Amino acid sequence: MIRSARVRALLALTVIAVSLYIALTVPVRLGLDLRGGTQIVLQTRSTPTATADREATDRTLEVLRGRIDALGVAEPSLVRSGDDRIIVELPGVRDPKRAAEVLGRTAQLTIHPVTGVAAGQDRTGEPALPDESGRRLRLGEAALTGQQVTDAAARFDQESGAGWHITVDFGGAGRAEWARLTGEAACKPVGDPGRRIAIVLDDKIISSPEVAPSVACGTGITAGSTQITGSFDDAEARELALLVKGGALPVAVETVEQRTVGPTLGAEAIAASTWAAVIGTALTSLFVIAVYRLMGMLAALALLCYGLVSYAALAALGATLTLPGLAGFVLAIGMAVDANVLVFERAREEHAARQRPTPRSAVAAGFRNAFSAIADSNITTLIAAALLFFLASGPVRGFGVTLGIGVLASMVSALLITRVLADHAASRPWLRARPHLSGIATTGPVRDRLLRRDPQLMRRPRRWLAASAMLLALAGAGIGLRGLDLGVEFTGGRLAEYTTGAPVDPDRARAALADAGFPRAVVQSSGEDRLTVRTGALTDAQAAEVTRTVGALGGGADRVRDELIGPSLGEELRRNALIALALALGAQLLYLAARFRWVLGTAAVTALAHDVVILLGVFAWLGKPVDGVFLAALLTVIGYSVNDSVVVFDRIRELRRRHRGSPLRRVANQAILQTLPRTVNTGMGAALILTALAVLGGDSLTDFALALLIGLAVGTWSSVFVAAPVAIELQDRTGGRRRGAG
Secondary structure, eight states: OHHHHHHHHHHHHHHHHHHHHHHHHSOOEEOTTTTOEEEEEEEEEOBTTBOOOHHHHHHHHHHHHHHHHHHTOOSOEEEEETTTEEEEEEETOSOHHHHHHHHHOOOOEEEEEEEEEOOSSOOSSSOEEEOTTSOEEEEOSOOEEGGGEEEEEEEEETTTOOEEEEEEEEOTHHHHHHHHHHHHHHTSOTTOGGGBEEEEESSSEEEOOBOOTTSOTTTOOTTOEEEEEEEEOHHHHHHHHHHHHHOOOSSEEEEEEEEEEOOSSOHHHHHHHHHHHHHHHHHHHHHHHHHHHHHHHHHHHHHHHHHHHHHHHHHHTTOEEOTTTHHHHHHHHHHHHHHHHHHHHHHHHHHHHSSSOOHHHHHHHHHHHHHHHHHHHHHHHHHHHHHHHHHOOHHHHHHHHHHHHHHHHHHHIIIIIHHHHHHHHHTOHHHHHOGGGGSOSSOOHHHHHHHHHOOOTTSSHHHHHHHHHHHHHHHHHHHHHTOOEEOHHHHOEEEEEEEESSOOOHHHHHHHHHHTTOTTOEEEEOSTTEEEEEESOOOHHHHHHHHHHHHHHHTSEEEEEEEEEOOSSOHHHHHHHHHHHHHHHHHHHHHHHHHHHHHHHHHHHHHHHHHHHHHHHHHHHHTOEESHHHHHHHHHHHHHHHHHHHHHHHHHHHHHHHSTTOOHHHHHHHHHHHHHHHHHHHHHHHHHHHHHHHHHSOHHHHHHHHHHHHHHHHHHHHHHHTHHHHHHHHHHHHTOHHHHHO
C-alpha cells in the first residue's frame, strides 16, 4: 500500500510538472470570438459547365468547410454572403496566404489512360499535357474522377527513401474501374507510354506512374488504391492529400478580399467573463471547503491543478479555445467537483458504518466505493465527446474537443491528485487525533435529516411521472405557440460594413447598438476605420437605424457593403451534428444497458430527452435566442443529465447485489436517499459558478449560464423523479424484476 501511494504521488508530481512546463512555454490558440483572425472573402465564378448560383455556392461552402477542418483550423466561421460570395473567418491562422491558396483551388481530380507522347504540332484532337519531366502526354477520356475517391493521406516512405507521397483509395464502382484501367495499361510493353496512368489535378498532370510489371494484363490492380508520387515535401503532400480527399469545388472561386478582423467579443466582455469564472470557481471552492473542511480544501487545491492540466492539454494539442468551447470545461469542472463529492460522501458512509475507523481507511474506502460511479459517468461523457469530434464539425466538434480534454483532466484531478493529497493528510497523526477536522467524520445535515424521516419517494412513481408529463406539455406548448427564436447562425441575416470618419471601439458600438434595439448584433473591427455589423434580418428602417448609430460614434459612417448572409451553421453541418448527437446517445444507451441492464439504460436516455425538451420550452417561453452558444449549453445539459442518472443507477446496482430479491421501487428509493447528499452538494457547487457567470459574465454569457442553470435544476429533478420512476414502470410492465434491474 505504501508503494502504491508513492507511485501515485510520483505520477501526480510528474503530471503537474509537465503541465506547468507546457502552460509556461506553449500558448493556447484563441478563437475568433476571443482574439480575432483572418477573414477571406471568396466569390464563385461561372464556368462553361456550372453556373455560380445560390445552390452552387452552398455546395461550395460545404466543400470549403471540409478543407478547413483538414487544415486543422478549429471553430472556423463560414457564411454565404449574397448569392455568390462566401465569407471565411479563420482564428489563429499564421499563414493566411497559404490558406487562401488552398481554399481557392478548384481541385478537380481526373485520372486518364495515356495514349502516347505528343511530338511537335500534335493533331490527333486528344488533349496533351506536360508531365513531371516536361513531356507532353496525349490523354484519353477521364476514367475516374475525385467523386470515386473515398480517402487520401500523405505518407512518408522510410524504407525506400523515396520521400513523401499521397495514397488514394477508391470506393464502389471506382475500384472496378481502377482495376480495368490498370489492367488495360498492363497489357502494354514496359517503357511504352500507354503503360502509364495520368493523374490530373486542375488540368495539370501531377503524377503519371507506370503500371508495375507484376500487375497482370487484364486483371489490373484490384486493391482499389494507388499512390501519387513526386518531389513533395511534407507540407505539399498534406495539402495535396486534403485537396484530393475534400473533393472538387462545384464552381471555381477567386479571393476578392483578405484581411485581419477583430474578435466578435469585446475586451470588456472577455474581462467580465474571466472575472465571473474566477469568482464562481472561488465560491465553489469555498462551498466545498465549508462542507468537507480539510478534505474540501484539498479538493479545491486539486481543482486548481485540474485547471492547469486542462489548459496544458489544450495548448499541447493545439486546440482552439472559444466561448462555446468553454462550455465543455464548465461541464468538466462540474464533473471534477462531483467526483470529489462522491468520494467524500462514500467516505462519510464508511466512517459512520464502522466502529472507530481511521480517516485514512475511510478515505481509501471512499475512493474504492465511488470508483465505479465516477468511471461510468466519465466514460459515457467521453463516448459522446469522441463521437461529436469524429462525426460533427464546427462549434459542435469544438465542444467535443474541449469536453474530452476537460473530462480526462477532471479524472486526473479527482482520482490521482485528490487521492494523493487526501492519503497524505489522512495519515497524519494530528488528524487521527482530531477526526472532526477531516470533514468526513460526520454524516452531514442532509443525510441526518433523511435518516430521521426516511421518506418513501418511490411509493407512487406514477405521480412523479404525471408531474413531469405536465412540465413536458407546458414546454411543448411554448415551442408550439411561441416557436424557437433561431439565431443568426441558424437563419442567416444581414451584414453591413462601414467606413467611419474616426476609429470606433467595437465595445462601444456593441453597447450603442444594444441600446438602439439590436442586442444580438455581432460587431467586428476590420481595419482602423472599418466596422462590420452582423445581425438577423432587418427592415430598411432598422438598417438605417444601425447606420445612424454607427455614424454617431464615428463622426459619420458610409456603408460600403450591405448583403444578405446565410447561416454559419449550414444545413449539412446541422444534419451532421444531429447524426453525431443521435449516435452519441445510442452509444451511451448501449453502454448503460451493458453496465446497468436495458431498463436502467432506457430510463437514463428518457430522462435526458425530458431535460432537452424542457430546456427548449423554457427558452421558447422566455423568447431567448437558440444560437451556437445555446447549442453548446444544450450539449452540456445532456452531459449533466447522464452523469446524474448514472450516479443513482450505480447505487441501485450496488444495493441490488446486496439485497437480492428486494423490489426495485424499494431499492430505488434507498439509492435516491443515499445519493441525495451528493446530488445537493454537487448541484450547489455547480450553481455557484453558473450564477456568477450569469450575473457577472455580461451579455455574452448570460443566456449560456441561464441555460445551464435551468438544465442543472431539470437534470437534478429528472435523475430522481423521471429516471427512477421510468425504470420502475418498465420493470413492472416487463415483469423481470431480477433480470431488468441488474
